[in-house]
Amino acid sequence: MKISRSVLLLCLTLGFAFAKEPTPQPVTVIRAGTLIDGKSDTPRRDQVIIVRGNRIESVSDAASTKIPSGATVIDLSHETVLPGLIDSHTHIFLQGEDPAKGGYDVNILKYPLAFRAARATVAARRALEQGFTTLRDVETEGAGYGDVGIKQAIEGGYVPGPRMFVATRAISTTGGYNLEDYAPELDMPKGAQLIDGPVEARKAAREQLSHGADWIKVYMTHRSWVGKNGELVSQPTLTVEELKAIVDETHGWGRKVACHAYSGIGLQRALDGGCDSIEHGLEITDAQIAQMVRQGTWYCPTLSPYYIDWAPADTPVGQRDRKRAAVHGPSFQKALKAGVKIVYGTDMGGIPWTEPMAQEFSRMVDFGMSPMDAIKSATSRAAVMLDMEGQIGVVAPGAFADIIAMDGDPLRDIKVLGTVPFVMKDGKVFKNEVR
Numbered sequence: 001m002k003i004s005r006s007v008l009l010l011c012l013t014l015g016f017a018f019a020k021e022p023t024p025q026p027v028t029v030i031r032a033g034t035l036i037d038g039k040s041d042t043p044r045r046d047q048v049i050i051v052r053g054n055r056i057e058s059v060s061d062a063a064s065t066k067i068p069s070g071a072t073v074i075d076l077s078h079e080t081v082l083p084g085l086i087d088s089h090t091h092i093f094l095q096g097e098d099p100a101k102g103g104y105d106v107n108i109l110k111y112p113l114a115f116r117a118a119r120a121t122v123a124a125r126r127a128l129e130q131g132f133t134t135l136r137d138v139e140t141e142g143a144g145y146g147d148v149g150i151k152q153a154i155e156g157g158y159v160p161g162p163r164m165f166v167a168t169r170a171i172s173t174t175g176g177y178n179l180e181d182y183a184p185e186l187d188m189p190k191g192a193q194l195i196d197g198p199v200e201a202r203k204a205a206r207e208q209l210s211h212g213a214d215w216i217k218v219y220m221t222h223r224s225w226v227g228k229n230g231e232l233v234s235q236p237t238l239t240v241e242e243l244k245a246i247v248d249e250t251h252g253w254g255r256k257v258a259c260h261a262y263s264g265i266g267l268q269r270a271l272d273g274g275c276d277s278i279e280h281g282l283e284i285t286d287a288q289i290a291q292m293v294r295q296g297t298w299y300c301p302t303l304s305p306y307y308i309d310w311a312p313a314d315t316p317v318g319q320r321d322r323k324r325a326a327v328h329g330p331s332f333q334k335a336l337k338a339g340v341k342i343v344y345g346t347d348m349g350g351i352p353w354t355e356p357m358a359q360e361f362s363r364m365v366d367f368g369m370s371p372m373d374a375i376k377s378a379t380s381r382a383a384v385m386l387d388m389e390g391q392i393g394v395v396a397p398g399a400f401a402d403i404i405a406m407d408g409d410p411l412r413d414i415k416v417l418g419t420v421p422f423v424m425k426d427g428k429v430f431k432n433e434v435r
Helices: 005-018 103-109 113-129 146-155 198-210 240-252 264-272 286-295 316-338 359-366 371-377 380-385 414-418
Strands: 027-035 044-052 055-061 072-083 085-090 132-137 163-166 171-173 193-195 215-219 221-226 232-236 256-261 277-280 298-300 403-406 422-425 428-432
Touching: 044 072, 072 422, 085 113, 085 380, 113 132, 113 146, 113 422, 113 428, 146 163, 171 198, 193 198, 198 215, 198 240, 215 240, 221 264, 221 316, 232 264, 232 316, 240 256, 240 264, 256 264, 264 277, 264 286, 286 316, 359 371, 359 414, 371 380, 371 414
Parallel strands: 027 072, 085 132, 132 163, 171 193, 171 215, 215 256, 256 277, 277 298
Antiparallel strands: 027 044, 044 055, 072 403, 221 232, 403 422, 422 428
């Protein structure tokens, strides 16, 4: 059957006639009294931020900006405005478990995944309420691929929460992760995926990547204790060959590897194996710091968890807790001085989600980081590590409209970041308590 040219033209004409015009994107205008844009070294005064849809269209001086007709105007002219914050080390499937209530093990042995997922949803919301619009969540601690599900629920608009970069199950070795100290004839579930040998290591990375991992998390050390000469000792886990297989596979997928490493042999293996970030890094030698600078390795120190909940001083665990804190601060200071790339991470979940996430800022500043650099570690620098430079962590044209505001000046008092009355994520106002 042939269709005549005239009939075809008529059909095309009718199609164009009935085609709907695209729905215009909403425009929001934010008047910012002071803007710390996440990248510049100095703040700017009296700025106007124009948001179209979920992106920032322009940032300009208030005196020279014409407000678009019909725009929604948000007056933050008495506030300090920043990009949404980025926490690069969290665990939404942990709740800082109380040892008196079963500690870590009860999560896996008692609580169903649906219960843990519900708590994780609350944790994600709490992060957003505090101005953290992006999380790198570094493993589910026995909850499998639950973080992928939470991420999908947030992206689908079913629950509120930050942008999520997830690491799913994490990888360690036999003898390298909980659950432990049960009868040897019992086959206990583990909080991470355990492998032995490069073949199993590569396969585990492939499994996790294929099921939605944005990052691969590897445990390069497990237990730590105080040695006979008073030094911090950390049990190494993966070999360099095992880690190289994981890194090679992960990089082939265009993704990155985060390595939990406290100190010693395991930390050295992490660097020699080509990891992209060192998590915690309690004790780092001068040579290791130089290697991190040379290789461009990121450092996520998570200072705060190591200064709370110490066991009694006359116990081995209490001695270990105090030794960890004693070496961690100097390592951070050496890394800072040497120019290691440092990002903000709290290890929330390792500590209760009821604790303030902004406490890490004070720790970093107390150890010598400037307030502006501390802010950048949780904004533009973290965005670079996440391969999202210019997309998040900045208030700039083209970036996602993730914007927060607060009273006071965090450059004068970093603790101001602990109270965030305004939160916009992806162009939508999640919280506005500005008076």
